[in-house]
Amino acid sequence: MSLHLIIDGYNLIRQSEAMRPLDRQALEFGRDALIDRLAVYKKVKRHKITIVFDGSQTHYFPGAPASEKGVGIRFSRHGETADGMIKKMVRKEREKALVVSADRELIDYAASQGAAVVSAEDFEEKLVMAEMLETKGAVAENGPENGWSPTTRKKGPGKRLPRAERRNLKKIGKL
Numbered sequence: 001m002s003l004h005l006i007i008d009g010y011n012l013i014r015q016s017e018a019m020r021p022l023d024r025q026a027l028e029f030g031r032d033a034l035i036d037r038l039a040v041y042k043k044v045k046r047h048k049i050t051i052v053f054d055g056s057q058t059h060y061f062p063g064a065p066a067s068e069k070g071v072g073i074r075f076s077r078h079g080e081t082a083d084g085m086i087k088k089m090v091r092k093e094r095e096k097a098l099v100v101s102a103d104r105e106l107i108d109y110a111a112s113q114g115a116a117v118v119s120a121e122d123f124e125e126k127l128v129m130a131e132m133l134e135t136k137g138a139v140a141e142n143g144p145e146n147g148w149s150p151t152t153r154k155k156g157p158g159k160r161l162p163r164a165e166r167r168n169l170k171k172i173g174k175l
Protein backbone atom coordinates (compact mmCIF):
# COMPACT_ATOMS: atom_id res chain seq x y z
CA MET A 1 0.00 0.00 0.00
CA SER A 2 1.43 3.33 -1.06
CA LEU A 3 1.46 6.15 1.43
CA HIS A 4 0.23 9.65 0.57
CA LEU A 5 1.45 12.40 2.90
CA ILE A 6 -1.02 15.28 3.03
CA ILE A 7 0.59 18.26 4.72
CA ASP A 8 -1.11 21.32 6.18
CA GLY A 9 1.51 23.69 4.74
CA TYR A 10 1.28 26.91 6.73
CA ASN A 11 0.58 24.93 9.90
CA LEU A 12 3.82 22.95 9.52
CA ILE A 13 5.82 26.06 8.60
CA ARG A 14 4.60 27.98 11.65
CA GLN A 15 5.30 25.06 14.00
CA SER A 16 8.86 24.70 12.72
CA GLU A 17 11.73 26.48 14.46
CA ALA A 18 13.72 26.51 11.21
CA MET A 19 11.01 27.79 8.85
CA ARG A 20 9.06 30.18 11.10
CA PRO A 21 11.58 33.06 10.76
CA LEU A 22 11.48 32.76 6.96
CA ASP A 23 7.69 32.82 7.01
CA ARG A 24 7.76 36.03 9.05
CA GLN A 25 9.89 37.69 6.36
CA ALA A 26 7.59 36.62 3.51
CA LEU A 27 5.08 33.81 2.99
CA GLU A 28 6.87 32.79 -0.18
CA PHE A 29 10.17 32.26 1.69
CA GLY A 30 8.48 29.89 4.13
CA ARG A 31 6.75 27.99 1.31
CA ASP A 32 9.97 27.65 -0.67
CA ALA A 33 11.86 26.39 2.39
CA LEU A 34 9.17 23.78 3.05
CA ILE A 35 9.16 22.61 -0.57
CA ASP A 36 12.96 22.30 -0.53
CA ARG A 37 12.91 20.27 2.68
CA LEU A 38 10.15 18.00 1.41
CA ALA A 39 12.02 17.43 -1.86
CA VAL A 40 14.95 16.11 0.17
CA TYR A 41 12.57 13.95 2.22
CA LYS A 42 11.02 12.58 -0.98
CA LYS A 43 14.46 11.58 -2.30
CA VAL A 44 15.06 9.53 0.83
CA LYS A 45 11.59 8.06 1.43
CA ARG A 46 9.84 8.19 -1.97
CA HIS A 47 6.32 8.72 -0.59
CA LYS A 48 3.72 10.70 -2.53
CA ILE A 49 3.58 14.15 -0.93
CA THR A 50 0.98 16.90 -1.31
CA ILE A 51 1.19 20.23 0.50
CA VAL A 52 -2.04 22.19 0.92
CA PHE A 53 -1.90 25.96 1.47
CA ASP A 54 -4.60 28.57 1.98
CA GLY A 55 -4.81 30.25 -1.43
CA SER A 56 -5.95 33.70 -0.42
CA GLN A 57 -2.41 35.02 0.03
CA THR A 58 -0.60 33.66 -3.00
CA HIS A 59 0.38 34.54 -6.54
CA TYR A 60 -0.33 30.98 -7.73
CA PHE A 61 -3.68 30.21 -9.33
CA PRO A 62 -5.76 28.87 -6.44
CA GLY A 63 -7.19 25.38 -6.78
CA ALA A 64 -4.95 24.38 -9.67
CA PRO A 65 -2.79 21.38 -8.84
CA ALA A 66 0.90 22.04 -9.33
CA SER A 67 4.12 20.21 -8.66
CA GLU A 68 7.56 21.45 -7.77
CA LYS A 69 10.60 19.23 -7.21
CA GLY A 70 8.34 16.16 -7.15
CA VAL A 71 6.13 17.55 -4.39
CA GLY A 72 2.45 18.22 -5.13
CA ILE A 73 1.25 21.71 -4.23
CA ARG A 74 -2.40 22.70 -3.85
CA PHE A 75 -3.88 26.07 -2.94
CA SER A 76 -7.43 26.46 -1.70
CA ARG A 77 -9.91 28.42 -3.76
CA HIS A 78 -11.54 31.66 -2.70
CA GLY A 79 -13.94 30.93 0.16
CA GLU A 80 -12.37 27.54 0.92
CA THR A 81 -9.79 26.76 3.57
CA ALA A 82 -6.78 24.49 3.35
CA ASP A 83 -8.37 22.38 6.10
CA GLY A 84 -11.45 21.90 3.92
CA MET A 85 -9.30 20.73 1.00
CA ILE A 86 -7.38 18.36 3.26
CA LYS A 87 -10.64 16.90 4.55
CA LYS A 88 -11.78 16.24 0.97
CA MET A 89 -8.46 14.56 0.15
CA VAL A 90 -8.64 12.43 3.30
CA ARG A 91 -12.21 11.40 2.49
CA LYS A 92 -10.98 10.21 -0.91
CA GLU A 93 -7.72 8.55 0.23
CA ARG A 94 -8.87 7.16 3.62
CA GLU A 95 -6.36 4.52 4.81
CA LYS A 96 -3.75 5.53 2.22
CA ALA A 97 -3.42 9.02 3.71
CA LEU A 98 -1.13 10.27 6.44
CA VAL A 99 -1.97 13.81 7.57
CA VAL A 100 0.65 16.16 9.01
CA SER A 101 -0.84 19.00 11.06
CA ALA A 102 -1.05 20.47 14.55
CA ASP A 103 -4.72 21.42 14.07
CA ARG A 104 -6.69 19.29 16.55
CA GLU A 105 -9.96 19.41 14.56
CA LEU A 106 -8.20 18.27 11.37
CA ILE A 107 -6.32 15.51 13.20
CA ASP A 108 -9.54 14.20 14.77
CA TYR A 109 -11.34 14.24 11.40
CA ALA A 110 -8.50 12.43 9.60
CA ALA A 111 -8.34 9.77 12.31
CA SER A 112 -12.12 9.26 12.09
CA GLN A 113 -11.74 8.61 8.35
CA GLY A 114 -9.06 5.95 8.90
CA ALA A 115 -6.06 8.08 7.97
CA ALA A 116 -2.93 8.10 10.09
CA VAL A 117 -1.92 11.40 11.66
CA VAL A 118 1.41 12.88 12.72
CA SER A 119 1.92 16.12 14.60
CA ALA A 120 3.87 18.88 12.91
CA GLU A 121 6.60 18.65 15.57
CA ASP A 122 7.08 14.90 15.07
CA PHE A 123 7.22 15.29 11.30
CA GLU A 124 9.78 18.08 11.69
CA GLU A 125 12.07 15.52 13.35
CA LYS A 126 11.57 13.18 10.37
CA LEU A 127 12.54 16.01 8.01
CA VAL A 128 15.74 16.65 9.96
CA MET A 129 16.61 12.94 9.88
CA ALA A 130 16.00 12.80 6.11
CA GLU A 131 18.25 15.82 5.58
CA MET A 132 21.01 14.16 7.61
CA LEU A 133 20.65 10.90 5.64
CA GLU A 134 20.70 12.78 2.35
CA THR A 135 23.88 14.67 3.24
CA LYS A 136 25.55 11.39 4.18
CA GLY A 137 24.51 9.92 0.82
CA ALA A 138 22.15 7.32 2.22
CA VAL A 139 19.77 5.56 -0.15
CA ALA A 140 16.04 5.12 0.28
CA GLU A 141 14.90 2.55 2.79
CA ASN A 142 13.10 -0.46 1.37
CA GLY A 143 11.43 -1.58 4.56
CA PRO A 144 11.90 -4.74 6.61
CA GLU A 145 14.02 -6.47 3.94
CA ASN A 146 16.96 -4.22 4.89
CA GLY A 147 18.32 -7.03 7.04
CA TRP A 148 17.79 -9.19 10.05
CA SER A 149 17.80 -7.60 13.48
CA PRO A 150 18.10 -9.76 16.58
CA THR A 151 15.25 -9.55 19.04
CA THR A 152 14.16 -11.15 22.26
CA ARG A 153 10.52 -10.24 21.76
CA LYS A 154 8.10 -13.04 22.42
CA LYS A 155 5.85 -14.14 19.63
CA GLY A 156 2.13 -14.57 19.94
CA PRO A 157 -1.00 -12.48 20.33
CA GLY A 158 -0.19 -11.18 23.84
CA LYS A 159 -1.41 -7.61 24.26
CA ARG A 160 -2.22 -6.83 20.68
CA LEU A 161 -3.45 -3.37 19.65
CA PRO A 162 -6.67 -3.05 17.67
CA ARG A 163 -6.28 -3.47 13.90
CA ALA A 164 -6.83 0.23 13.09
CA GLU A 165 -4.13 1.30 15.56
CA ARG A 166 -1.71 -1.32 14.19
CA ARG A 167 -2.31 -0.04 10.64
CA ASN A 168 -1.70 3.57 11.72
CA LEU A 169 1.50 2.65 13.56
CA LYS A 170 2.70 0.78 10.49
CA LYS A 171 2.09 3.87 8.31
CA ILE A 172 3.82 6.16 10.79
CA GLY A 173 6.74 3.72 10.94
CA LYS A 174 7.24 4.20 7.20
CA LEU A 175 8.10 7.85 7.78
